[in-house]
Amino acid sequence: MNRDDFVAGLQAVVDRHLGAGHRVENATRLTGGAASTTWKFDVTAESPGRTLILRLSQGGAQISTGIDKRVEAEVLEVATGNGVPAPEVVFVLDPQDELGDGFAMEYIGGESIPRKILRDDAFADVRTCLAQQCGRILAAIHTSDVSAIPDLPSLDAATQLAEYESIYLTYGERVPVFELALRWLERHLPDRPAMQLVHGDFRNGNFLVTPDAGINAVLDWELAHVGDGMEDLGWLCVNSWRFGNRDKPVGGFGERRGLFEAYEEVSGRVVDERLVRFWEIFGTLRWGIMCLYLAFEHLDGSERSVERAAIGRRVSETEIDLLQLL
Amino acid sequence: MARNRPTDIELIEAVSEFLAGEVEPEIGAADVRFRLRVAINVLGIVLRECRSGSAHDDHERAVLQALLDSDVADLAALNESLCEQVRRGDFDDRHDELVRALTRITMDKLSIDNPRYSTYRDLESK
Numbered sequence: 359m360n361r362d363d364f365v366a367g368l369q370a371v372v373d374r375h376l377g378a379g380h381r382v383e384n385a386t387r388l389t390g391g392a393a394s395t396t397w398k399f400d401v402t403a404e405s406p407g408r409t410l411i412l413r414l415s416q417g418g419a420q421i422s423t424g425i426d427k428r429v430e431a432e433v434l435e436v437a438t439g440n441g442v443p444a445p446e447v448v449f450v451l452d453p454q455d456e457l458g459d460g461f462a463m464e465y466i467g468g469e470s471i472p473r474k475i476l477r478d479d480a481f482a483d484v485r486t487c488l489a490q491q492c493g494r495i496l497a498a499i500h501t502s503d504v505s506a507i508p509d510l511p512s513l514d515a516a517t518q519l520a521e522y523e524s525i526y527l528t529y530g531e532r533v534p535v536f537e538l539a540l541r542w543l544e545r546h547l548p549d550r551p552a553m554q555l556v557h558g559d560f561r562n563g564n565f566l567v568t569p570d571a572g573i574n575a576v577l578d579w580e581l582a583h584v585g586d587g588m589e590d591l592g593w594l595c596v597n598s599w600r601f602g603n604r605d606k607p608v609g610g611f612g613e614r615r616g617l618f619e620a621y622e623e624v625s626g627r628v629v630d631e632r633l634v635r636f637w638e639i640f641g642t643l644r645w646g647i648m649c650l651y652l653a654f655e656h657l658d659g660s661e662r663s664v665e666r667a668a669i670g671r672r673v674s675e676t677e678i679d680l681l682q683l684l
Numbered sequence: 685m686a687r688n689r690p691t692d693i694e695l696i697e698a699v700s701e702f703l704a705g706e707v708e709p710e711i712g713a714a715d716v717r718f719r720l721r722v723a724i725n726v727l728g729i730v731l732r733e734c735r736s737g738s739a740h741d742d743h744e745r746a747v748l749q750a751l752l753d754s755d756v757a758d759l760a761a762l763n764e765s766l767c768e769q770v771r772r773g774d775f776d777d778r779h780d781e782l783v784r785a786l787t788r789i790t791m792d793k794l795s796i797d798n799p800r801y802s803t804y805r806d807l808e809s810k
Binding site: 675 | 773779793
């Protein structure tokens, strides 16, 4: 579909969901890939216009059990209903919209680039509280009513480990450090049922941060699932997401103590640090396997790009981090 | 086979200088600028790899042969064998030794892939 046809289609969708008199303007495609695209657009009526974001599924393959956009919208509604800062869902696409699977949400401002969040003076004050804020937000996510999202997949540790192992084995690349990590994780699998709403990609890079509010919104909920909240705490501390600030385990901006205490206070649950460590190790391996996956998307021709080729050489970063953890 | 100058390394350096010096200032689109930086970075990786020659392969071979008590020379075969043994649990009781050996090999890899990586720099400075 060309751009003009798309914008015309989008106008029709806005008419259906918001009523007549809302003009779509400045539609810009922000991201595009095999799995999904994101558009930003304004709707102007008599009152001041709003800026919205449209998240559309492209129907292409996703690395792991990503959820439909329809389900993602439900997750957002449940999470924001429990006090999580995240964009408000404005409407969800249905078959009559003829744009496939997707939803529109309010546009929220803020900085998402990790290096800026970690280095710019504007964020100096707010950086000192980000770890605690993450703790409070994660507590709100994990105590959300997951029963309200029946189509959310349930993924315990064993299921996720098997999935990532299977992706690794697809490529025939022999990575002894990955074998060591897989074996360690298998032998230390937690026996915890999957029962909580888990974000699945909660890390520096998926936050919109402002100097006054700190984390204004949590983004990218497509890997949300039912699991163990400790997963999110571990992923947040993976060294790759500290963007150079190795001595600040939480997102490159904070200490574990701050994260855990805030989490415990709000959720009423105790943080099991051994479990968080399990998930930090798992997360480090997961990111390494994802780098392999992305590199092979380039190598096998499904998505050629210099970025994907380059990311194959980031596997070694995860290898050294695993060796330091194991 | 005889080759004329520039060498492979010198050619890569020339392309890298061209991209950083002449092309980068011309690019307005943020996403293309980003990928251009990635491309320049990639050339840096290739340069470091060319400059390292066979030293890392030789080191890896020596480390793996000692670890596996093997005189097999082929690196792919050594790695394959190590992976199978780890998978089987043969190294469960030799954890520290395995971690030390793999750390030496991985540090060599990082010296090429990303010598500015935080963990690499921390370990190198010890």
